[in-house]
Amino acid sequence: MKSLTSKITKTEFKRIDTVYKTFKQTNLKNENLLAFYKTKDLAVSVFKNGTLLLQGEESAILNFGKKATTPSKKVNTKDLDGSIGMDEVGTGDYFGPVVTCACYVPNECVDKVKALKVNDSKKIDDKQIKAMAKQLKKIVKAEVCVCQPIVYNKIIDKFDNSNIVKAICHNDALTKLTNKLKDKHYQVILDQFVARQHYYDYLKKANIKPVYINVIEMKAESKYLSVACASVIARDAFLTYMDKLSAKAGVKLPLGSVEKSKIITAGKQIIKKAKLAEFAKLHFDSITGEILNK
Numbered sequence: 001m002k003s004l005t006s007k008i009t010k011t012e013f014k015r016i017d018t019v020y021k022t023f024k025q026t027n028l029k030n031e032n033l034l035a036f037y038k039t040k041d042l043a044v045s046v047f048k049n050g051t052l053l054l055q056g057e058e059s060a061i062l063n064f065g066k067k068a069t070t071p072s073k074k075v076n077t078k079d080l081d082g083s084i085g086m087d088e089v090g091t092g093d094y095f096g097p098v099v100t101c102a103c104y105v106p107n108e109c110v111d112k113v114k115a116l117k118v119n120d121s122k123k124i125d126d127k128q129i130k131a132m133a134k135q136l137k138k139i140v141k142a143e144v145c146v147c148q149p150i151v152y153n154k155i156i157d158k159f160d161n162s163n164i165v166k167a168i169c170h171n172d173a174l175t176k177l178t179n180k181l182k183d184k185h186y187q188v189i190l191d192q193f194v195a196r197q198h199y200y201d202y203l204k205k206a207n208i209k210p211v212y213i214n215v216i217e218m219k220a221e222s223k224y225l226s227v228a229c230a231s232v233i234a235r236d237a238f239l240t241y242m243d244k245l246s247a248k249a250g251v252k253l254p255l256g257s258v259e260k261s262k263i264i265t266a267g268k269q270i271i272k273k274a275k276l277a278e279f280a281k282l283h284f285d286s287i288t289g290e291i292l293n294k
Contacts, residue, residue: 004054004061006212007178009080009185013046020044050185052212058204082106084177085226086170086190086213089121089234091162094263094284095253096242098152100169101234102177103142104186105226112139118228121221121235126255133236136229143176144237145169149245153277159205162283163194167202174211188213191220191227249279257284267291 008016013034017024020037023044028036037044042056042064054061088100105113116135124132136142147155147169155165170190178188188211194202196216203210220227246253251269254262268291270279282288 002058004212006052007050008052081184082186083226084186084188085230087231089238094257095280098147099234099238100173101144101230102173103230105140109139121231129235133233142233143173145172150278153282156283164202167199189215189224192216192218264290
């Protein structure tokens with residue numbers, strides 16, 4: 001039996017009650033329960049504090065998410081305290097970590113965030129990122145997961161799939177943040193890098209318990225303020241780590257993966273005194289091959 005917990009709004013509870021009303025149980029023994037529904041392969045518990053607990057077959061849990069608790073774009077924000085946005089950076093860089101961020105933007109702070117003119121980090125100059133992130137972190141709550149190159153390479157060696165790395169890291173940042181927001185009601189939004197089904201399959205493969213995500217949508221950083229905030233804070237963490245990694249390598253590590261000549265030159269300097277796996281994502285085969293003369 002699998003289980004999954006999340007926070008839901010009053011609007012989402014009404015939707016659940018409508019969909020599962022024929023399975024609603026009476027004579028609740030737990031005084032903390034608001035409602036309980038039992039189908040052939042799924043138990044649905046809704047608690048008075050806004051917590052939703054799903055228990056049952058994994059397929060039933062995933063189908064429940066698609067049908068009953070995934071809010072439409074017209075979520076009634078008055079029922080939410082805010083939203084959590086999730087994004088990642090560093091996946092296209094040869095050197096450095098993959099950084100994910102889960103960022104909670106309370107409703108009362110939206111205007112302050114908008115005043116900073118927050119946007120997708122790819123559209124903001126890196127020189128502005130640090131200043132913007134510093135101001136953002138005074139307003140919002142955020143958690144990041146920094147997957148260092150040496151850890152990244154080990155996961156790739158085991159699973160041979162970079163999307164698994166992103167799923168693991170996103171779930172880690174989200175878990176840390178939601179643990180700090182126990183009494184809040186929010187929707188969770190992920191900038192889509194893979195289909196919902198595959199996202200949960202990756203976490204299952206890695207034997208990691210998932211935190212439920214309400215919305216998984218492409219280009220979410222341009223549609224949802226909280227995702228844009230996550231993008232900026234993740235980029236700031238990535239740049240900070242890159243500075244530390246460059247100092248350790250004794251050479252300024254190039255960003256991205258396009259300027260191959262600069263990357264190869266830096267890589268050849270690194271391997272004179274350290275392991276390349278501590279600084280680079282080795283699955284960029286053509287670049288790694290040239291650095292190691294393979």
